[in-house]
Amino acid sequence: MSEATPAFSDRRLGLGLTLGGVVGVVASLTLLIERIMLAEDADYVPSCSLNPVLSCGSVMESWQASVFGFPNPILGVVGFSVLTTVGVVVASGAALPRWFWLGLQAGVTLGLAFVLWLIHQSLYRIGALCPYCMVVWATGWTVLLYLTLHNAAHGVFGARVQAHPAVGRLREWHAPILVLGFVIVLALITDRFWDYWSGLV
Numbered sequence: 001m002s003e004a005t006p007a008f009s010d011r012r013l014g015l016g017l018t019l020g021g022v023v024g025v026v027a028s029l030t031l032l033i034e035r036i037m038l039a040e041d042a043d044y045v046p047s048c049s050l051n052p053v054l055s056c057g058s059v060m061e062s063w064q065a066s067v068f069g070f071p072n073p074i075l076g077v078v079g080f081s082v083l084t085t086v087g088v089v090v091a092s093g094a095a096l097p098r099w100f101w102l103g104l105q106a107g108v109t110l111g112l113a114f115v116l117w118l119i120h121q122s123l124y125r126i127g128a129l130c131p132y133c134m135v136v137w138a139t140g141w142t143v144l145l146y147l148t149l150h151n152a153a154h155g156v157f158g159a160r161v162q163a164h165p166a167v168g169r170l171r172e173w174h175a176p177i178l179v180l181g182f183v184i185v186l187a188l189i190t191d192r193f194w195d196y197w198s199g200l201v
Contacts, residue, residue, distance in 0.1 A: 079111055
């Protein structure tokens with residue numbers, strides 16, 4: 001297998017990465033601005049604090065919102081900006097080397113692992129949800145799924161994985177797989193906050 005992965009279908013993936021990166025940057029930047037405003041004014045109510053469950057303020061004031069000593073949205077702004085740049089490069093038709101795709105895969109996978117931890121913390125430790133964070137969750141899952149399918153089909157993970165029949169089937173069923181991820185998270189949210197939701201009926 002050559003060091004450069006085939007350019008076939010990369011343009012479409014590039015557009016997807018660009019779109020995902022832009023959405024992630026906007027959501028992360030909005031969160032960061034809201035966090036700064038809250039730090040400057042303790043009485044400030046973030047625009048995404050809608051009720052006791054959908055409450056950005058509760059999430060922002062938790063220690064989980066600054067795991068590395070600075071607001072988590074900074075990671076989002078940087079990470080999604082990089083993703084946007086990569087997307088533009090790929091959409092331009094550039095055939096990138098295998099090591100680059102592996103590095104991108106590792107970065108996106110680590111990013112989603114962090115997102116999964118944040119989902120758990122939001123549901124079962126903080127007890128509140130941040131709408132902008134949820135946009136980041138959805139974007140991270142979508143990007144990881146299609147990047148992984150692309151890399152598997154183009155030999156980034158090796159010829160054996162590329163030739164495996166499961167790769168073709170997974171690519172055919174990409175939409176149901178994507179939706180399944182959303183459904184699982186929505187089910188967890190519904191179950192966790194059922195008492196609140198049912199009280200609104």
